[in-house]
Amino acid sequence: xxxxxxxxxxxxxxxxxxxxxxxxxxxxxxxxxxxxxxxxxxxxxxxxxxxxxxxxxxxxxxxxxxxxxxxxxxxxxxxxxxxxxxxxxxxxxxxxxxxxxxxxxxxxxxxxxxxxxxxxxxxxxxxxxxxxxxxxxxxxxxxxxxxxxxxxxxxxxxxxxxxxxxxxxxxxxxxxxxxxxxxxxxxxxxxxxxxxxxxxxxxxxxxxx
Numbered sequence: 721x722x723x724x725x726x727x728x729x730x731x732x733x734x735x736x737x738x739x740x741x742x743x744x745x746x747x748x749x750x751x752x753x754x755x756x757x758x759x760x761x762x763x764x765x766x767x768x769x770x771x772x773x774x775x776x777x778x779x780x781x782x783x784x785x786x787x788x789x790x791x792x793x794x795x796x797x798x799x800x801x802x803x804x805x806x807x808x809x810x811x812x813x814x815x816x817x818x819x820x821x822x823x824x825x826x827x828x829x830x831x832x833x834x835x836x837x838x839x840x841x842x843x844x845x846x847x848x849x850x851x852x853x854x855x856x857x858x859x860x861x862x863x864x865x866x867x868x869x870x871x872x873x874x875x876x877x878x879x880x881x882x883x884x885x886x887x888x889x890x891x892x893x894x895x896x897x898x899x900x901x902x903x904x905x906x907x908x909x910x911x912x913x914x915x916x917x918x919x920x921x922x923x924x925x926x927x928x929x
Contacts (some may be wrong), residue, residue, distance in 0.1 A: 722849070726917055727797060729845040734798050737843025738805040744836030745806070746813025750820070751830035753904070754891025756837075757880035757898050758854055764886025777807070784853035791860045796850025803852065831888040834900050842908025858905075869902035870907065876901060 722730075745906075748756055755763060758780075765776040781803055788795055820826040845851055851859050861871035876898040884890050 722917060727849060730849060730914065731797070734801060734844050734847045735805065737840045737846070738798075738801055739809050740840030740843065741802075741837050742806040742809025742840075743813050744833045744838075744840060746810045746817065746840060747829045747833035747836060748893060748897060749810070749814055749819045751826050751828075751833060751893055752819055753826060753830040753893030754897075755889055755894055756834075756901075757876035757878075757882075757883070757894065760888035760890055761883030761886070762880040762888075764883035764888030766888035776832075781853045784857060788853060788856040788860065791856075793856045793860045793863075794850055795856075798844060798847065798850035799856070800850070801850060802850075802855075804845070806852070830896065834897045837903060838901060838904035838908045839912075841905045842910075842912035845909050846913035848913070868906040870895055872902035872905055873898065 745756065745759075749759075754760075762780065764775045765780070766772055769776070771779060785795065785799070788799075793917060817829075820829065841855065843857070857875055858868060858871045861874075862868045866874075880888075880894060880898055882891065
């Protein structure tokens with residue numbers, strides 16, 4: 721585990737990344753051209769159960785946290801902050817930005833949202849203080865030899881299809897998010913990760929694989 725002093729120095733970078741992540745998701749939602757894969761799943765789950773979408777997000781996160789523990793994926797400050805900060809920032813973003821009247825502005829929000837999410841992911845994963853429950857599945861697969869972009873694409877595609885079958889809403893923005901998020905996250909993590917602290921474990925798997 722990183723020393724507390726190191727974690728405190730990295731905390732602003734962690735929070736900045738999570739804020740960007742939440743803003744990016746908010747832009748996609750305001751763009752109204754289709755939900756990201758995970759949110760298609762959350763919506764579909766809420767359609768088939770008594771759960772609201774928000775409760776579905778919490779329930780799925782709890783299950784994924786248990787899976788991270790089983791896979792021995794680190795659960796740290798970043799994991800907890802992910803659950804709290806992203807949701808709050810997403811709500812604020814959707815509240816502040818009205819749904820556009822013009823199709824081109826709507827399209828611009830949909831196109832740029834995933835890029836902001838990827839940038840935020842690079843910042844917050846790059847401090848290695850614990851990934852969020854959904855990104856934890858991606859990093860767990862990466863450590864087991866699956867290239868990060870392939871892991872992210874596979875996860876997004878799977879939850880999107882299951883969510884659609886359950887009744888979730890998809891659109892061209894859903895497909896765009898699914899296609900672009902993997903390569904952009906891999907690029908962002910590779911270039912925004914901080915150098916390893918002396919004695920910090922270095923995983924055998926490399927993002928460049």
